[in-house]
Amino acid sequence: MSNIHLLEIHTPGQGLHEITGRVAQLVGQSSNAEGLCTLFIQHTSASLLIQENADPTARRDLELWLNRLVPEQGAHFSHSLEGPDDMPAHIKSALTTSNLSIPYTGHRLLLGRWQGIFLWEHRAKPHRRSVVVHLG
Amino acid sequence: MSNIHLLEIHTPGQGLHEITGRVAQLVGQSSNAEGLCTLFIQHTSASLLIQENADPTARRDLELWLNRLVPEQGAHFSHSLEGPDDMPAHIKSALTTSNLSIPYTGHRLLLGRWQGIFLWEHRAKPHRRSVVVHLG
Amino acid sequence: MSNIHLLEIHTPGQGLHEITGRVAQLVGQSSNAEGLCTLFIQHTSASLLIQENADPTARRDLELWLNRLVPEQGAHFSHSLEGPDDMPAHIKSALTTSNLSIPYTGHRLLLGRWQGIFLWEHRAKPHRRSVVVHLG
Numbered sequence: 001m002s003n004i005h006l007l008e009i010h011t012p013g014q015g016l017h018e019i020t021g022r023v024a025q026l027v028g029q030s031s032n033a034e035g036l037c038t039l040f041i042q043h044t045s046a047s048l049l050i051q052e053n054a055d056p057t058a059r060r061d062l063e064l065w066l067n068r069l070v071p072e073q074g075a076h077f078s079h080s081l082e083g084p085d086d087m088p089a090h091i092k093s094a095l096t097t098s099n100l101s102i103p104y105t106g107h108r109l110l111l112g113r114w115q116g117i118f119l120w121e122h123r124a125k126p127h128r129r130s131v132v133v134h135l136g
Numbered sequence: 137m138s139n140i141h142l143l144e145i146h147t148p149g150q151g152l153h154e155i156t157g158r159v160a161q162l163v164g165q166s167s168n169a170e171g172l173c174t175l176f177i178q179h180t181s182a183s184l185l186i187q188e189n190a191d192p193t194a195r196r197d198l199e200l201w202l203n204r205l206v207p208e209q210g211a212h213f214s215h216s217l218e219g220p221d222d223m224p225a226h227i228k229s230a231l232t233t234s235n236l237s238i239p240y241t242g243h244r245l246l247l248g249r250w251q252g253i254f255l256w257e258h259r260a261k262p263h264r265r266s267v268v269v270h271l272g
Numbered sequence: 273m274s275n276i277h278l279l280e281i282h283t284p285g286q287g288l289h290e291i292t293g294r295v296a297q298l299v300g301q302s303s304n305a306e307g308l309c310t311l312f313i314q315h316t317s318a319s320l321l322i323q324e325n326a327d328p329t330a331r332r333d334l335e336l337w338l339n340r341l342v343p344e345q346g347a348h349f350s351h352s353l354e355g356p357d358d359m360p361a362h363i364k365s366a367l368t369t370s371n372l373s374i375p376y377t378g379h380r381l382l383l384g385r386w387q388g389i390f391l392w393e394h395r396a397k398p399h400r401r402s403v404v405v406h407l408g
Contacts, residue, residue, distance in 0.1 A: 038375065040375055044324045044386065049230055051229075061226075062226055077333045079330040087334075098322040101237055101270075171408070193350040197363075205341075232366060239310065241276055
């Protein structure tokens with residue numbers, strides 16, 4: 001069995017979408033019980049994030065704050081062919097991250113008690129996103 | 137000997153706390169002389185950072201700048217039960233990173249001449265933080 | 273053959289400089305066809321980034337936006353001995369990242385269709401930068 005997997009994730013639109021369960025499932029079925037789980041998102045208008053998965057208000061505040069920091073209007077972007085949400089999506093992606101690495105042992109991710117893994121969709125419309133998972 | 141270690145770090149409050157020495161010690165004692173050292177912080181209100189470890193004014197300027205970007209007041213956060221510094225801590229954590237990967241050889245981290253590894257405490261009060269270290 | 277390589281990159285000044293080709297070449301010559309490629313930049317005034325490599329206007333908009341977020345003037349930095357672009361460079365480096373991890377298979381990086389690997393030079397003048405590449 002290969003150490004590399006591809007997760008396909010359908011996002012309903014802008015926001016944080018938890019993928020902890022899907023990653024944990026791959027780690028649970030891994031041939032090696034201990035190692036490093038690395039996620040890489042194959043897009044530049046969505047990103048990956050470790051955040052609190054307990055209180056949804058924390059995620060909502062985070063989303064609103066980033067939308068205020070990188071507004072669609074008023075920035076006079078040249079790259080606007082794909083719509084007003086495209087260039088802010090690239091910027092938000094650059095400010096967060098394209099890859100995460102989380103150690104695991106006993107077939108379980110060593111996440112903190114309140115941590116979840118999220119795909120952060122920065123485009124307004126639904127998208128199909130690909131995340132490569134490497135278990136090494 | 138396992139490739140996974142847990143560092144427990146006591147932070148005196150908000151700010152950058154250097155942990156280079158503690159990580160270097162683990163790499164020095166590793167069973168493999170060459171590999172990749174990955175750090176993962178098990179919290180979402182503190183983060184990890186590679187920064188200059190020579191001039192402390194650079195770190196102070198960095199902290200002040202981020203505090204101005206993400207102020208405690210005026211943002212009307214919904215998630216405020218744990219105090220006014222909690223939601224800014226989550227945002228600062230999202231803007232920096234939860235994990236770092238640094239190659240090593242000859243039992244030494246391949247850091248640049250002026251680079252140090254820092255735990256960035258974003259909460260005001262002292263905390264006990266856990267950082268998982270994977271040597272692969 | 274070692275799994276660790278050092279890329280030396282000459283940057284002409286501030287901006288995004290694509291290094292996808294040089295990283296792909298190392299992966300192409302790697303002793304293992306499948307694995308994880310990790311890049312680590314040995315500097316704190318330049319950073320690494322995955323971004324769109326198709327339309328140059330997206331990169332230009334990104335650079336201009338970050339320059340507005342972290343301007344050289346008006347922030348009253350204490351750390352200014354190396355010039356007005358030095359402290360903003362440290363901040364920009366902290367907001368982006370020092371390391372990237374990209375899985376590869378069949379000696380090819382699993383980048384998305386429009387993704388490139390960039391070294392983001394944050395200093396105004398030309399620099400010689402070192403990026404450690406670990407193939408594991």
